[in-house]
Amino acid sequence: MSETRSVVITGASRGLGLASAKYLYHRGWRVVAAVRSVDKGMAALREATGAAEDDPRLLGVRLDLCDPESVAAAAVAIGELVGVPDAVVHNAGIAAAGAVEETPMELWQTMFATHLFGPVALTRDLLPGMREAGRGRIVLISSAGGVRGMPVIAAYSAAKGALERWGESLAGEVAPYGLGVTVLVTGVFDTEIITDDGTTTFRDFEGPYGQHHRTIDKRGRAAMRIAGPPEKFAVRLGRALDGKAPYTRRSVGFDAAALLASNRILPTKAMHQIVRVAMGLPGYKSMRPPPTRLGPTARASILLAKVLPAPAMQRIGLFLIKIRPPTPPPADSAAEIEETSKSPVRESDRGQEDSIHD
Numbered sequence: 001m002s003e004t005r006s007v008v009i010t011g012a013s014r015g016l017g018l019a020s021a022k023y024l025y026h027r028g029w030r031v032v033a034a035v036r037s038v039d040k041g042m043a044a045l046r047e048a049t050g051a052a053e054d055d056p057r058l059l060g061v062r063l064d065l066c067d068p069e070s071v072a073a074a075a076v077a078i079g080e081l082v083g084v085p086d087a088v089v090h091n092a093g094i095a096a097a098g099a100v101e102e103t104p105m106e107l108w109q110t111m112f113a114t115h116l117f118g119p120v121a122l123t124r125d126l127l128p129g130m131r132e133a134g135r136g137r138i139v140l141i142s143s144a145g146g147v148r149g150m151p152v153i154a155a156y157s158a159a160k161g162a163l164e165r166w167g168e169s170l171a172g173e174v175a176p177y178g179l180g181v182t183v184l185v186t187g188v189f190d191t192e193i194i195t196d197d198g199t200t201t202f203r204d205f206e207g208p209y210g211q212h213h214r215t216i217d218k219r220g221r222a223a224m225r226i227a228g229p230p231e232k233f234a235v236r237l238g239r240a241l242d243g244k245a246p247y248t249r250r251s252v253g254f255d256a257a258a259l260l261a262s263n264r265i266l267p268t269k270a271m272h273q274i275v276r277v278a279m280g281l282p283g284y285k286s287m288r289p290p291p292t293r294l295g296p297t298a299r300a301s302i303l304l305a306k307v308l309p310a311p312a313m314q315r316i317g318l319f320l321i322k323i324r325p326p327t328p329p330p331a332d333s334a335a336e337i338e339e340t341s342k343s344p345v346r347e348s349d350r351g352q353e354d355s356i357h358d
């Protein structure tokens, strides 16, 4: 008889994590749901699976990836509940929108804590046991943003890209001990993260990137119509957990498959243009401020200054002033200048002066 395999899924309270926990539970796995709120998360999971409160195959541990103490405590709790897990799925994630100029550094810190530092810390704590057991799979949930840096989600893209690179490095280290790493490049699925409610926004629609935001927003809403059901993702995750390769990177969803294929085949320049056009972003230099136009005299002077020695240029300058003296200022402003230079305090300012001294 085969032993019950155990899997830790972070962010199993909703979305892809919840669908995956439900699927794997029904496939006979012992599921450890690592969630920020155990009460809320387990209530949702029990409702989805039909599991009883004392079901030993559906367990919850508290985990906040942004809190190092919570991560360390979660690793201990996982050990107590299931010993060495057979699989760990780093699924929890957050989304935020805004141009690099618009996003505060706190967001970058939270993004990296959620998608990289937290998962790395949890893995570090679980690895000794997994290495000693000589088995286990670590699955990292990446996205299109982890394959290419996508405009106006730079913090998310950077964190997912870093997650992928971390996974690659880790795979090389742990493969000799019989452990495998799988990266799932996930397409668009119908969960909260792709909605306005599930995305923290820093976009200024009236600011310099307003045009970017308007077109991306419009196209993003259209793209939401192709979002797949989370249950489909869960099936692909189940297959990934059965994988034997020391390292694999797979797409989930046809949009992710198309991106991975084109990114592999096409040159960087072409991919940049494809992403730009797909997102409806303005072309290169199209939003630059208009250049200052020089008149023919100014252009001729610059040309002469390049070829003639300085004394010759000086003489030419004096000659030009002689034949075309600078235009004097209009009579009104000349009188005003004279008046200002005579009286240190103007009449209009006198009231202000008085009130200061009162």
Ligand SMILES: NC(=O)c1ccc[n+]([C@@H]2O[C@H](COP(=O)([O-])OP(=O)(O)OC[C@H]3O[C@@H](n4cnc5c(N)ncnc54)[C@H](OP(=O)(O)O)[C@@H]3O)[C@@H](O)[C@H]2O)c1
Residues within 6 Å of the ligand: 010, 011, 012, 013, 014, 015, 016, 017, 034, 035, 036, 037, 063, 064, 065, 066, 090, 091, 092, 093, 094, 114, 141, 142, 143, 144, 186, 187, 188, 189, 190, 191, 192, 193, 194, 198
């Ligand atoms: N849906 C898509 O189209 C899509 C596409 C590509 C990649 N992905 C990736 O798939 C993963 C799952 O996303 P989803 O679509 O299921 O999104 P979701 O419905 O918004 O779920 C996100 C989950 O992450 C948890 N979480 C967030 N911050 C956390 C933290 N600091 N500590 C612990 N848990 C935290 C949330 O817990 P709470 O309930 O406590 O908030 C929630 O369970 C993410 O990594 C996402 O980047 C999704």
